[in-house]
Amino acid sequence: MTKTKTHPTINKAELPTWCELSGAVISAPGSSTCIETGTWRTYMPIRDAEKCIQCMRCWIYCPDSAIIVEDGKVVGIDYEHCKGCGICAKECTPKDKAIVMKEEIK
Amino acid sequence: MKENLLESGVRSSEDRGVLQYAPTHDTRLGTQTRVALTGNDAVALAFKQVDPDVAAVYPITPQTELMHKFADYVSNGEVHTELMLVESEHSAMSASIGASAAGARTITATSSQGLALMWEMLYIAASYRLPIVMVDVNRALSGPLNIHCDHSDTMGCRDTGLIQLFSENSQEAYDNTIQAFRIAEHPDVQLPVMVTLDGFIISHTVEALKVFDDEVVKAFVGEYEPLRSLLDTDNPITMGPLDLPNYYFEHKRQQVEAMERSRKVISTVGNEFEKISGRKYGFFEPYKLDDAELAIVLLGSTAGTAKDAVDLLREEGIKAGLLKLRVFRPFPGRQIIKALANVRAVGIFDRSISFGLEGGPLFNEVRSFAFESNFKMASFIYGLGGRDINVAQIRDVFLTLKEIKDTGRTDIPVQYIGLRE
Ligand code: SF4
Ligand code: SF4
Numbered sequence: 001m002t003k004t005k006t007h008p009t010i011n012k013a014e015l016p017t018w019c020e021l022s023g024a025v026i027s028a029p030g031s032s033t034c035i036e037t038g039t040w041r042t043y044m045p046i047r048d049a050e051k052c053i054q055c056m057r058c059w060i061y062c063p064d065s066a067i068i069v070e071d072g073k074v075v076g077i078d079y080e081h082c083k084g085c086g087i088c089a090k091e092c093t094p095k096d097k098a099i100v101m102k103e104e105i106k
Numbered sequence: 107m108k109e110n111l112l113e114s115g116v117r118s119s120e121d122r123g124v125l126q127y128a129p130t131h132d133t134r135l136g137t138q139t140r141v142a143l144t145g146n147d148a149v150a151l152a153f154k155q156v157d158p159d160v161a162a163v164y165p166i167t168p169q170t171e172l173m174h175k176f177a178d179y180v181s182n183g184e185v186h187t188e189l190m191l192v193e194s195e196h197s198a199m200s201a202s203i204g205a206s207a208a209g210a211r212t213i214t215a216t217s218s219q220g221l222a223l224m225w226e227m228l229y230i231a232a233s234y235r236l237p238i239v240m241v242d243v244n245r246a247l248s249g250p251l252n253i254h255c256d257h258s259d260t261m262g263c264r265d266t267g268l269i270q271l272f273s274e275n276s277q278e279a280y281d282n283t284i285q286a287f288r289i290a291e292h293p294d295v296q297l298p299v300m301v302t303l304d305g306f307i308i309s310h311t312v313e314a315l316k317v318f319d320d321e322v323v324k325a326f327v328g329e330y331e332p333l334r335s336l337l338d339t340d341n342p343i344t345m346g347p348l349d350l351p352n353y354y355f356e357h358k359r360q361q362v363e364a365m366e367r368s369r370k371v372i373s374t375v376g377n378e379f380e381k382i383s384g385r386k387y388g389f390f391e392p393y394k395l396d397d398a399e400l401a402i403v404l405l406g407s408t409a410g411t412a413k414d415a416v417d418l419l420r421e422e423g424i425k426a427g428l429l430k431l432r433v434f435r436p437f438p439g440r441q442i443i444k445a446l447a448n449v450r451a452v453g454i455f456d457r458s459i460s461f462g463l464e465g466g467p468l469f470n471e472v473r474s475f476a477f478e479s480n481f482k483m484a485s486f487i488y489g490l491g492g493r494d495i496n497v498a499q500i501r502d503v504f505l506t507l508k509e510i511k512d513t514g515r516t517d518i519p520v521q522y523i524g525l526r527e
Contacts, residue, residue: 010446018356018363023296025334063390 033081037064041084043101045077051098058088058099112496119406138316140382144230145308146278148315149215149241149301152173152283154185155323158239159210159330162190162201167253168305169243173215195220199227199240206236207345209335211287214238216244216424217305221259225266228427231269231298233361234346237290240268241283244406244457245305254492255305257457260434261467267361269368270435272405274391277315278432279303283387284318287327294367304407306492314437318382326382365436372433389438391430392445394420398427400507401446403472404442404455405431408488408495412455415500426504431468439475451482451507457489465520482510489524499523 001084049059052074059067059074066082068075084104092099143151150172153161161180163173166282190205192198192318196212206212206318215222219244231238242260246252260270269289279301286299303309318326334343349357369389376387390495391409395401402412409430419426429445431438446452454473456466463470465485473483486503503523510518 015352016356018359021353021356021360024233024332024346024349024357026347027334027341029342029344 036080037083038066038080038087038099041079041082042104043084043086043097044079044104045084045088046081046102047074047077047099049098051094051096053094053098057091057093061087061091063087077084107384112365120379137319137322139319140314140316142312142314143276143280143317144171144310144312145228145279146172146240146243146310147175148280148313148317149283149303150179151317152280152323153213154179155318155320156213156284156287156327157324158187158213159183160188160190160202160205160212162192162205162212162214162222164195164196164198164216166195166217166245168245168255169215169217169241171221172241172243172309180369195223196227199224199231199238202238202240203227203231203234203236205334206231206233206238208337209332211291211330212238213240215241215243217243218247218253218259219386220323221263222247225263228263228266228268228298230346235296235361235364236298237287237296239283239286239290240298240300241279241452242300242302243305243309244302252491253305255307255407255457256490256492257302258459258490260300260302261458261460263300264467265296267365268435269295269365270299270433271299271301272432272434273301273303273308273409274409274430275315276303276308276311276313277385279308280315280317281379281383281387282432284323284326285372285375285379285387287330288378289368289371291330292332292368292371292375295364295371297361297364297368304433306507316383324380326379329401356378369436369438372436387432387460389431389433389441390445391432392426393428395445395449397425397426398448399425399450399511400504401427401429401449401508402453402455402486402500403429403431403442403446403468403504405434405468406458408455408457408500410495411495412500415497415504418497418501419504424508425502436467436522437471439471442472443475443479446479446481449481451484451511453484453486453503453507455486455488457487459470459487459490474481482511482514484510484518485520487520488525493524 059069064081066078068078086101089099089101153176179185180187190201195216202212202214244257246256246257247258271282273282282301286301290299380386393413413429416426416428435461454469456468459465466487469485
């Protein structure tokens with residue numbers, strides 16, 4: 001199973017000026033990992049490792065690959081990219097959910 | 107054909123017309139032959155001589171014969187072009203975008219509704235900075251349904267980000283098409299270029315024009331080397347992704363810059379083209395404008411009729427002149443005002459309407475630069491849906507301008523030439 005990379009954070013001050021652009025082109029492959037989709041979040045998933053049965057459903061369903069997996073085990077959530085959609089909480093297997101959504105005050 | 111490539115200087119050949127040569131940027135010198143072609147056939151020949159990689163087309167009157175002729179070249183093996191017969195003009199421009207993004211030298215052509223159907227893709231081609239060369243054979247937009255010439259189609263997409271070159275006749279349509287590749291593909295530009303010719307009036311009229319040998323055109327446009335290509339797996343790129351608020355504005359600003367930079371490139375390419383052809387291409391052609399007191403400004407084939415009207419008025423002792431605009435985008439507003447500096451009254455001709463705006467698009471664009479000028483202006487709408495215009499009508503316009511000059515009137519309403527009132 002793949003190990004989730006630690007993502008570089010994007011520095012807003014380093015965004016290119018218009019002079020540095022030419023066409024609607026992304027010339028760095030994989031650079032979408034630099035986009036912090038986590039800034040969109042209003043509800044954040046909170047995972048309780050005690051209740052987790054390692055069914056991997058959250059990892060399968062997460063649309064943003066924000067479930068961090070190490071050595072075949074869910075170990076946490078990548079909040080830089082988790083956009084707070086709540087799919088993981090909905091799909092979480094145990095009746096007493098291991099993932100619950102909590103309103104995020106920013 | 108090859109033996110006619112000249113090594114140096116001016117030569118003539120018995121079976122060929124007048125020849126004018128000078129060294130080009132790529133030091134290729136070539137012969138020209140005088141031939142009789144329709145505007146559509148002339149453009150198809152230019153395309154054949156360039157031999158682009160991909161053509162994506164859908165037929166529409168009056169453009170159909172253009173790509174019909176080009177399809178002959180493809181079928182006869184005279185070009186290596188991949189001809190894509192798509193299911194609509196929206197697809198024609200979409201396929202052109204794909205092909206150009208993949209690094210292919212790409213062409214397409216359309217008219218009227220076809221151009222309207224390409225609309226959203228035109229913005230995309232321009233914003234992706236794709237040097238597609240497209241021809242628009244000018245035709246009125248529906249409705250009501252009409253297949254004849256006016257400039258509504260081109261004017262409708264004047265803000266899409268394409269460079270727009272107008273042609274007075276088949277010769278200019280041929281010459282503009284060849285130059286369009288150099289302009290579009292220049293590293294400072296990288297924008298789609300639209301060459302227009304008036305539907306039927308140019309597209310279907312047989313005219314004498316001078317054409318180059320294939321080799322001359324190939325040498326002038328050169329081998330196409332795309333700046334970037336989706337097929338270049340060594341340098342993988344993504345083209346045209348979602349552009350959120352943190353990037354879109356910057357992308358629009360660099361399109362402005364590309365359009366501005368194209369001004370110099372259009373001039374340079376025009377000068378280089380003059381060296382191989384003897385024909386001059388600037389942003390506009392002044393005709394008897396130096397000492398003119400009255401002038402008209404217009405686009406396209408009506409310039410020929412207007413030149414006759416100017417000659418007639420000169421014989422009558424009226425100092426008439428003409429400014430025939432070739433480049434509509436980027437708009438050479440300041441140069442136009444400079445060229446008209448000594449004129450007292452100017453009539454701006456529009457072969458299209460901007461509803462709800464007083465006068466046509468060309469009138470309003472010239473007027474937007476005229477705030478510091480001394481001349482009076484009036485707007486003349488003409489030729490919609492192929493309505494004919496003749497020398498006598500243009501002479502009447504000059505007489506109206508004379509009245510404006512003599513009285514200093516500025517309240518002349520929009521005039522509709524040849525309209526039943
Ligand atoms: S809330 Fe949505 S984005 Fe965040 S971890 Fe759960 S499924 Fe993924
Ligand atoms: S869905 Fe719930 S129980 Fe299953 S791995 Fe994810 S957190 Fe654990």
